[in-house]
Amino acid sequence: MATLYSTTCRSHSYSLLPSSSYSPSINGQNHTQRLNFSSCIAKRVLPAKVSFPFRRNSHLNVVFMQDGAVATPVNPVENESPFKKLKDGLLSSAPSTEEMKEAASFDVNKDKSTVSITVVGASGDLAKKKIFPALFALYYEGCLPEHFTIFGYARSKMTDAELRNMVSKTLTCRIDKRENCGEKMDEFLKRCFYHSGQYGSRENFAELDKKLKEHEGGRVSNRLFYLSIPPNIFIDAVKCASSSASSGIGWTRVIVEKPFGRDSGSSAALTKALKQYLDEDQIFRIDHYLGKELVENLSVLRFSNLIFEPLWSRQYIRNVQLIFSEDFGTEGRGGYFDNYGIIRDIMQNHLLQILALFAMETPVSLDAEDIRNEKVKVFTINETFTT
Ligand SMILES: NC(=O)C1=CN([C@@H]2O[C@H](COP(=O)(O)OP(=O)(O)OC[C@H]3O[C@@H](n4cnc5c(N)ncnc54)[C@H](OP(=O)(O)O)[C@@H]3O)[C@@H](O)[C@H]2O)C=CC1
Numbered sequence: 001m002a003t004l005y006s007t008t009c010r011s012h013s014y015s016l017l018p019s020s021s022y023s024p025s026i027n028g029q030n031h032t033q034r035l036n037f038s039s040c041i042a043k044r045v046l047p048a049k050v051s052f053p054f055r056r057n058s059h060l061n062v063v064f065m066q067d068g069a070v071a072t073p074v075n076p077v078e079n080e081s082p083f084k085k086l087k088d089g090l091l092s093s094a095p096s097t098e099e100m101k102e103a104a105s106f107d108v109n110k111d112k113s114t115v116s117i118t119v120v121g122a123s124g125d126l127a128k129k130k131i132f133p134a135l136f137a138l139y140y141e142g143c144l145p146e147h148f149t150i151f152g153y154a155r156s157k158m159t160d161a162e163l164r165n166m167v168s169k170t171l172t173c174r175i176d177k178r179e180n181c182g183e184k185m186d187e188f189l190k191r192c193f194y195h196s197g198q199y200g201s202r203e204n205f206a207e208l209d210k211k212l213k214e215h216e217g218g219r220v221s222n223r224l225f226y227l228s229i230p231p232n233i234f235i236d237a238v239k240c241a242s243s244s245a246s247s248g249i250g251w252t253r254v255i256v257e258k259p260f261g262r263d264s265g266s267s268a269a270l271t272k273a274l275k276q277y278l279d280e281d282q283i284f285r286i287d288h289y290l291g292k293e294l295v296e297n298l299s300v301l302r303f304s305n306l307i308f309e310p311l312w313s314r315q316y317i318r319n320v321q322l323i324f325s326e327d328f329g330t331e332g333r334g335g336y337f338d339n340y341g342i343i344r345d346i347m348q349n350h351l352l353q354i355l356a357l358f359a360m361e362t363p364v365s366l367d368a369e370d371i372r373n374e375k376v377k378v379f380t381i382n383e384t385f386t387t
Pocket residue numbers: 121122123124125126127129154155156199227228229230231233257258259
């Protein structure tokens with residue numbers, strides 16, 4: 001599973017923008033979700049006898065994923081403790097601006113390559129509120145490559161100027177004190193374009209492809225499609241984007257927003273359907289909580305802090321509570337909560353991700369696969385969740 005986990009370019013998640021603290025208060029009251037767990041803290045917290053009922057192939061040391069895909073093996077690291085390796089990695093991964101730019105350049109051959117980002121569903125709430133502002137933050141930080149183009153794609157009729165106008169209303173310079181922010185915004189907006197089309201139309205995506213090619217100007221073109229649309233049209237959009245607008249000579253990747261189904265079966269079915277058109281490593285399922293600075297810092301706090309690291313155990317911690325609290329009402333989400341539920345909305349994703357980062361063993365490296373493997377163990381050994 002490709003997972004967006006940011007360790008380098010800090011502002012690549014939309015949540016890194018100072019959040020407007022958006023929290024559901026059911027019936028207009030402050031709403032708090034509490035996840036209590038005292039049975040799932042890492043290694044030293046577990047009773048000595050607990051074993052990991054982890055599905056492993058004894059020869060290959062692989063982890064089987066829900067849909068049958070196989071994650072890469074974890075190689076034992078000799079003569080170097082995972083903790084030391086991770087600590088070194090965490091400390092050295094605090095990136096300088098230059099490193100961030102380097103890491104974000106997407107291609108070593110940067111003069112010859114370009115990245116085209118298409119926000120599918122650009123007329124919608126998430127695009128306006130989070131995605132465009134996050135893209136602007138990346139641009140401001142120098143984390144987008146020299147040659148990049150952003151396209152909004154949706155059914156609504158809009159000109160480029162109308163898209164820019166819409167986007168400009170939600171761009172913000174609120175991270176730290178920004179210099180030349182207005183100038184940067186203008187430069188950014190000039191790189192934003194719009195194409196109107198149906199999500200299930202190969203012709204419309206072929207038109208988009210033509211426009212993308214004009215902007216890419218013959219460079220190696222990497223293409224990213226951000227699916228900011230309701231899940232029932234994910235597959236249509238992926239089918240058409242992959243057949244009519246994927247990159248001929250670069251990578252093509254798709255970011256899928258939650259929800260990834262409403263239960264295990266439907267999530268596996270969604271993955272299976274996506275895989276008709278994409279390989280697993282082209283699919284990025286985003287959990288924006290992993291990009292929150294506080295959440296990112298959790299690993300540093302746990303594994304690199306000499307005071308906390310030895311204390312992070314059941315010997316010293318009796319009870320841990322994750323409290324999700326928002327200071328405003330449902331704000332139009334009532335129907336969604338009635339149908340989908342607050343547990344699916346924030347608990348099985350955001351809060352469980354935090355729980356896993358909090359309770360997992362030291363991963364052998366900061367690679368997404370290694371971190372994921374440790375997270376899986378936390379959930380596999382956990383017997384009870386009470387809310
Ligand atoms: N909004 C948020 O804060 C969050 C949203 N998400 C997820 O992100 C995705 C996008 O969310 P959001 O922007 O709020 O969604 P919207 O309901 O605003 O939909 C986005 C766009 O998709 C198109 N659309 C909406 N409904 C349909 C439909 N039935 N058939 C075809 N096209 C449709 C519309 O564009 P047009 O009519 O122009 O084609 C709309 O502007 C969803 O999967 C959502 O669950 C995840 C986390 C937070």
